[in-house]
Amino acid sequence: MKRLFKIVILAVIFISVGVVGGRWFIKMKNNPSATEFKIYGNIDIRDVNLAFNEQERIAETFVEEGDRVKKGQVLAILQTNRLEAQIQEAEAQIAAQQEVVKRLEAGTRPQEIEQARAEVAAVKATVRNSMLNFERISKTSGTGATSQQALDNARAQLDVDMARLKVKEKGLNLALEGPRKEDIAAAKNTLEALKAALSLLKIRLADMTLISPSTGIIRNRILEPGEMASPNQPVVTLALTDPKWVRAYVPEPDLGRINLGMKAKILSDSFPEQSFEGWIGFISPVAEFTPKTVETEDLRTKLVYEVRVFVHDSEDLLRMGMPVTVIVDNTVRSDASGGNCAPAQG
Incomplete structure (x- = not known):
């Protein structure tokens, strides 16, 4: 009897669980909003103001407003004649300094020694002659045959010749020893400094070419050929088309239904038969009040948080400011590579 009672109890429990589960399944099937969350927003595109690092007149601009450009494409160039002349001068200075280093490293030539x-040897012969002349006049001056002035002149000439001999002997020693190590090191350092200056000039020459940092569309062509460009003066404005994002606002009560990385589907009235895949990439940590910033109990539910839904638009169909509908699947997170991972908030 007790066994039969237990079986009945278990049967009732299983039937109850089945009924509840069935009702929940039917409810979820007939009510997709339980797993999907709909928000509304507008397409937003990032702009990049591109400028040269150098200050010079623009020689040529290769793009027009509305042109599609690829990453690495040349957009404009500056006049380079002055900088190219400086590079030629630096190359000539390097060549001259290289010869100086070679000469110092080779040492004194045998012919110079x-x-x-x-x-x-020539000065030694002069010294011997001056010494003999001085000795001869010294002997004759004692007898009065020569004057004291002649003796003084002979002595002075001998001193001059002896000094010249010391100078020549020092010169011979220097020739035998060759250049000092310090002189060679200084010449090499000067050469490296000239090479570094040339590298900087080449970097500046490369900066004379404005290159697109990413794929996008030219929105504005600000400067024209002949105008003076500078680092603080943009030449063109580039609209980055991949990825785009939807700027939307989520009411504070619904904030708990979305998380970073959730997959989303973007719909536009302009393309009713097409949807675009995206993901939640940013949730603002700061709330905003609508329509006014008064934190009262009746307006507290009007708090909204900015949300950015990133979307890949390979065909560039979505335009800036276009209103769209975003359907967020709050059961699936986007873990695909290539930028679908959610960035940090902030």
């Missing part, structure tokens, strides 16, 4: 030795 032989010349220094010959000069020392």
Whole structure:
């Protein structure tokens, strides 16, 4: 009897669970809003103001407003004749300094050493002659045959010749030792400084070319050829088309229904037969009041949070400001690679 009672109880429990589960399934099937959340917003596109790093007149602009450009495409160039002349001058200075380093590293030439030795020998002969002349005048001056002035002149000439000999001997020693290590190191450092200056000039030359940092569309062509460009003066405005985003606002009571990374489907009245895949990429940490910033109990439910829904639009169909409907699937997160992972809030 007790066993039969337990079986009945278990049967009742199973039937109750089945009924409740069936009702829940039917309710979820007939009420997709339980798993889907709908918000409304407008397409937003990021703009990039592109400017040169150098200050010079624009030589040529290769794009017009509305042109599609790819990453790495040349948009405009500056006049480079002055900078190219500076590069040629720097290259010539480097070539000259390289020869200086080679000369110092090679040391004194044998011909220069032989010349220094010959000069020392010649001065030695002059010193011997001056010494003999001084000794001869010294002997005759004692007898009165020569004057004291002649003796002083002979002594002075001997001193001059002895000094010249010391100079020539020092020159010979320097020739034998060759250039100092410090002089060679200084010449090499000067060469490296010239090479660094040339590298900087080449970087500046590369900066004379304005290159698109990303794929997009030229929205504004601000400067024309002949005008002076500078780092604080944009030349063109580039609209980044991938990814675009939907700027929408979620009421505070519904904020708990969405999270970063949730997949979304974007619908537009302009393309009723087509949907665009996206994902929640940003949820503002700061609330905004609508229509006015008064935190009263009746207006507290009017708090909204800005949400950005990123969307890939490979055909560039969605335009800036276009109103769209976003259907968020709050049961699936986007974990695909290639940018679908949600960025950090902030």
